[in-house]
Amino acid sequence: NAGVMQNPRHLVRRRGQEARLxxxxxxxxxxxxxxxxxxxxxxxxxxxxxxxxxIDESGMPKERFSAEFPKEGPSILxxxxxxxxxxxxxxxxxxxxxxxxxxxxxxTRLSIL
Amino acid sequence: xxxxxxxxxxxxxxxxxxxxxxxSFPSSNFYALHWYRWETAxxxxxxxxxxxxxxxxxxxxxxxxxxxxxxxxxxxxKGSQPEDSATYLCxxxxxxxxxxxxxxxxxTVIP
Numbered sequence: 747n748a749g750v751m752q753n754p755r756h757l758v759r760r761r762g763q764e765a766r767l768x769x770x771x772x773x774x775x776x777x778x779x780x781x782x783x784x785x786x787x788x789x790x791x792x793x794x795x796x797x798x799x800x801i802d803e804s805g806m807p808k809e810r811f812s813a814e815f816p817k818e819g820p821s822i823l824x825x826x827x828x829x830x831x832x833x834x835x836x837x838x839x840x841x842x843x844x845x846x847x848x849x850x851x852x853x854t855r856l857s858i859l
Numbered sequence: 860x861x862x863x864x865x866x867x868x869x870x871x872x873x874x875x876x877x878x879x880x881x882x883s884f885p886s887s888n889f890y891a892l893h894w895y896r897w898e899t900a901x902x903x904x905x906x907x908x909x910x911x912x913x914x915x916x917x918x919x920x921x922x923x924x925x926x927x928x929x930x931x932x933x934x935x936x937k938g939s940q941p942e943d944s945a946t947y948l949c950x951x952x953x954x955x956x957x958x959x960x961x962x963x964x965x966x967t968v969i970p
Contacts (some may be wrong), residue, residue, distance in 0.1 A: 750902075779958065788962040789903075789948070802956035837902065844952065845891055847905030 748772070750840050751820075752851035760859050765825040765832070767854045771840030778821045779848060780806075780813060783835040795821060825856075833858045861885050863951045865961035872939050873969050879935045880964040882949030886930035893950040894923055894934055897963065903948060906934075939968040 751770040759765050771778050780792040791805040795815040806813065810828075815821040825832055835855050839848035864883045872878050884892065891910045895903040907916040912927040920937045936943055946963040953959075 781958075781960070789950075789960040791958045791960070794956055794958070804955075804957055839903075844956070845908060845910055847893065847908050848895075848903075849905065850895075850902035852902050 750775075750838060750849050750851035752836075752838050752854050754854060755852065756855045756857070758857045758859060759828050761829055762827050765828050765856055767823040767825075767836050767838075767856070768820045769823070769838030769840075769851060770820040771838075772849050775840035775842050775849070777801075777841045777843060777846075778815050779839045779841075780821075780823050781837045781839070783837065783853075785834070789837065792823070828856075828858050830858050832856060861951065861953070861957075861959050863949060863959045863961040865947075865949060865964050867964060868962070869965040869967070871967045871969060874939060874941060876939050876968075877935065877937045878939055878966065879933050880947060880966075882932045882934070882951075882961055884930050884932075884949070884951035884959070885953070886928060888953040888955065889927045889930075889951075890954050891952040892925055892927075892932050893952065893958075894932070895948040895950065896945045897948055898945045906947075934964075936966070939966070941968045941970050944968045 778795045781789040793803040793806045793813045794801045810826045835853045837853045839850045841848045894906040897903040909925040914925040925932045946965045948963045950960045
């Protein structure tokens with residue numbers, strides 16, 4: 747059973763471009779969570795999704811950031827018009843339900859030039 | 860933004876020593892408390908999820924307790940081994956569907 751798959755592992759973008767980060771949850775997991783780790787900081791909750799629904803996006807910046815988890819395909823975290831401050835590691839996790847442990851992917855390291 | 864605090868920030872122990880760390884979280888609107896182990900260059904690995912006041916969980920030499928009324932959880936490692944060296948994270952989940960991670964306790968076990 748494959749774990750949580752995130753791609754790409756590393757992503758380099760120039761300021762003003764768009765970044766799309768993908769997360770395929772573990773088989774059977776319908777709950778997906780995105781976290782951001784800024785340099786020298788801990789994991790910060792961004793958004794919690796269930797298939798086709800955003801459950802909570804209170805940790806996500808209101809502008810330029812969006813997330814989706816369509817019926818088919820991976821969850822996508824999209825950052826438009828990236829700025830230097832978006833440089834971070836973005837982790838995705840999945841679980842069968844909210845009271846279950848979360849299984850993490852290896853993260854996507856986003857670097858903004 | 861809610862505060863989840865972990866102490867100590869870092870810890871060095873000798874192989875064979877037992878150790879424990881603390882996670883403090885808000886006592887209101889509690890839903891669940893998670894513990895994760897995060898080794899360098901890997902992704903966080905789930906240890907426990909606890910939901911009930913007084914819960915105690917055990918996995919090998921690692922155990923955890925939960926007090927939701929006063930807002931703390933302890934993680935214990937008995938007879939530490941070098942492979943236990945990692946950062947141990949706790950995450951508080953409230954009834955509002957958010958998850959708040961502490962900054963972790965970095966454990967180094969010296970052979």
